[in-house]
Amino acid sequence: MEQMEVEKNEVDIQTQLQEEYLKSLDALEEGQLVEGTVVQVSNERVFVDVGGKSEGEIPAIEFTELPEVGDVVSVVVVNKENKHGAVVVSKQKADTKHLWKNLKQAHTDKTLVEGTIDKVIKSGYEVDLSYGVKAFLPISQSDSQKVDDPESLVGIKSMFYIERLYSDGKSNIVVNRRKYLEELIDTNRETFFSTVAVGDVVKGVVKSFTSFGAFIDLGGFDGLLHINDMSWGHVTRPKDYVKK
Structure with missing residues (x-):
């Protein structure tokens, strides 16, 4: 009699565990963004508890910096249960x-996002906004001045405004760096003249030459040193009087 009671209790416990497991699977949806707690970390894998029968497994390469046990990370459920009974999750997704949530918010609020000018393409550049998301930067919006050598901007990390996020229902991101640079120049100019008055002597770095003088970097914005102000005598070539 006692043996039968023990067996019945064991069956009840197994049934209860199975029901709890099925409920945990029902709580997860494929494509769902969930929070998981890190339970184990190795050089190749990070295991997180997302409430399933087993921990979700994430390749360590998806982390820029390995988390510690107990840390909470966001993951997307790729598969509620694979053939091995494990929950498949992705931190990268x-x-x-x-990122897309932040891009949409930045587009709505007209705030800046960070990206890297990746390569020259037709009529502009491809900008990497991270996690494989790319944007188009028209060459006319790539700098505050005319760009003579397009390759000179490749590799630059900068801030951008998002001009367009979608086109015809598809993601088609267009960004603007020129607007950001012009605002930065205005800020630098205001800061400069908050401590400097007309007639003060200041130092600057020669940035470029023209036939009528030289542009001097005064700290984030340019000032023009006119050819007539370079010397008491007649100046034919600005390069003969100031050096880069």
């Missing part, structure tokens, strides 16, 4: 979802 979660990062991309977060």
